[in-house]
Amino acid sequence: METINYQNFRVEAENICVDYNGKVALYDANLRLQPGQICGLVGMNGAGKTTFFNALTGFVNISKGKIRINGESVRSAQKDQTIAYVPQNEGIDSQFPISVWDVVMMGRYGSMNIFRCPRESDVQAVKDAIDRVDLTDHLSTPIGNLSGGQRKRTFLARAIAQRASILLLDEPFSGVDIRTEKLISQLFIQFKNEGKTILLSTHDMIHVREFCDLVLLINKTVVAYGETSEVFTPENITTTFGGISPDFLFGPES
């Protein structure tokens, strides 16, 4: 906290590298995010988006570089419940015998005692979170019986219940219905006003333009990073996607 350099940044990644048994997944990547910023993470499949998330949550170790969360280590960010990760729908076992309530309660585990007995405050936090994503009618529904959008909202509620100040979302808009898409967009605006920092990966260019302040284009390393209006250009997008033009990828711009 004393280190003045880092104090302004909620997330700071400096020249980070990640390799899996010698295979480089990400190298020399930099990122700086402040409270209230929404940043889009854009890249091809296998460009290192999920690896970037994994490095920030501490799920994989970085082989080089430095990550500071609120000026402190990833380890202490984990202990403080600072970061929440919202997985892709494909990244979870939807047949797991668990209800919406139980999943959202998992957001509270980090701040409970060793037996994970919910206190009154935990129950309240879970209720509020489920209410915010509009799933109050599905408290005890097994996640296997939910639609893709409802399942996405369940995991978003888990992040809300965790009261994290940094949200990492892996493809929050893929495979969801219109209603969920609208609800998530509204929540993002609310989160921004609450001063939360959001990093989301997406394939949808319209979403990036709609509410990302910043954009990070990656292809194993950072291709371009900065204000969306300046960085999110057809040239940069083409470079990020290995020479394929954005028109081909996303249709002609209007």
Add this chain to the structure above:
Amino acid sequence: MELCSFLTLDSFITDPLTHGFMRKALLMSSLVAAVCGFLSSYLTLKGWALMGDAVSHSVMPGVVVAYALGLPFSLGAFIFGVGSVALIGFIKQKSRVKEDTVIGLVFTGFFALGIVLVSKIKSNIDLHSILFGSPLGISLSDVKQTIFISLLVVILLSIFRKDLMLYCFDPRHAKTVGINVFFLHYLLLTCLSLAAVVGLQSVGIILVVAMLITPGATAYLLTDKFDNMTVISVLSAIISSLIGIYVSFWFDLETGGSIVLAQTFIFLFAFLFAPRYGIFKLKKLFAGYK
């Protein structure tokens, strides 16, 4: 066989209870079944069936060496069980061979070592009882060991019940909120080795993996709640043990095989008639008659 008393259900159940060895076998096998059934829900959800198979076969040389040295056989089994998993992890990381291949070659290697050791050491090791279990001939020191290990596993699983569920469901989230995933991984492995050790007394090394996966798989077909799954898994494991032992007593069958076969039949029943996930969906059938 006392065929005349076979006629009533009452004596079918009570007659075996007049034998001390049968009472002991029923009690110990129920305890072992409960432990394996408890663990089973985690293993099936985590997708560790093959790992269970590997660990349970790999304990073989440990059991033989411990017997030869006069040590508690659970100690030897535990060392080799955890050792096999460590070796699988090491070979997987250092070579390009795929994981299932590595698991297969490591556990068969350990198992073969065990069989070779038995033929060399001979002494008073009964290969048959290690391979196929001998719940009817369990010794007093084995009883004490089994009770101790079973209680240990049940206590560990109970304390870390929710963390292990989270670990099986979403390890990434567990890590993100500061839960020690490394510890949970090895906790589950330790419990697996210990359960394999107690399980092999009931049904033997070859079939112990059934005790570790079938009850969980059965329960998975019957419920959408994790807590219920654990309860159903434990109950189906205990019931199978009781059925297996009774049937083996009256019809003079191999006990371990009978227990596992009972589990398999219960699974098949769930597979066919489970209310929501069974092939014939019992609920719908009944609804049709209303």
